[in-house]
Amino acid sequence: MEVNVIRNSTKKEIKNKNAFVELLRNSPIPENELLSNLPLYIPRQDFTHILLVNEIYQKILNTPGVIMEFGCRWGRNMALFETLRGIYEPYDYCRKIIGFDTFEGFIGFDEKDGEQWGGC
Ligand SMILES: C[S@@+](CC[C@H](N)C(=O)[O-])C[C@H]1O[C@@H](n2cnc3c(N)ncnc32)[C@H](O)[C@@H]1O
Structure with a gap:
């Protein structure tokens, strides 16, 4: 494959x-x-991705709220967020991790996206 x-x-x-x-x-x-x-x-690129998500996570440590990923595909970032939550704030029970996906890939544009993005 x-x-x-x-x-x-x-x-x-x-x-x-x-x-x-x-x-x-x-x-x-x-x-x-x-x-x-x-x-x-x-590969280096994927390890760089992990370092990037780690850096992003550190920026939210003093900010309450949940983590949402719009378009999580297989869930690699969700898994990273969960691991990082366990490392940096294991007792923050309010830090929920929420992922959205169509699980069908990109399914098109909405009217609200406008003409620039292929909308009406
Ligand atoms: C390029 S992948 C990125 C996946 C993930 N962020 C990652 O880094 O592994 C984009 C994902 O967004 C999803 N997607 C595309 N349009 C969407 C929409 N309108 N609503 C929810 N998910 C969407 C696709 O199904 C796909 O899994």
């Missing part, structure tokens, strides 16, 4: 990402150690 979820990726980057996937699928690491060794298989 081809993996190409990075936008603006070069062919080399796509090839490398596919190689990471193959390495993970064929990993010799025992199952009970696999999750702890995931850094072996995380």
Whole structure:
């Protein structure tokens, strides 16, 4: 299966990402150690994403409220938010994490989006 979820990726980057996937699928690491060794298989861009979400989370630490993600797809950010909540504010029971998705991809524009975005 081809993996190409990075936008603006070069062919080399796509090839490398596919190689990471193959390495993970064929990993010799025992199952009970696999999750702890995931850094072996995380491309730089995806690790950068994790660092970015961490940085964003730190900015809300003194701000009460919930976290909402509009368009959560598989839920990677939801999982990161939950992990970061556990690290930074494990006793904040008001910090709910809420995700929305169509689970059908982008389904079109609303009239309110206007002509610029393909609306009426
Ligand atoms: C590019 S993905 C990003 C997923 C996620 N933020 C991430 O970083 O992994 C965009 C997601 O938005 C969802 N989506 C698109 N239009 C939507 C809408 N109008 N309402 C809710 N979800 C929407 C799609 O189904 C898709 O899962």
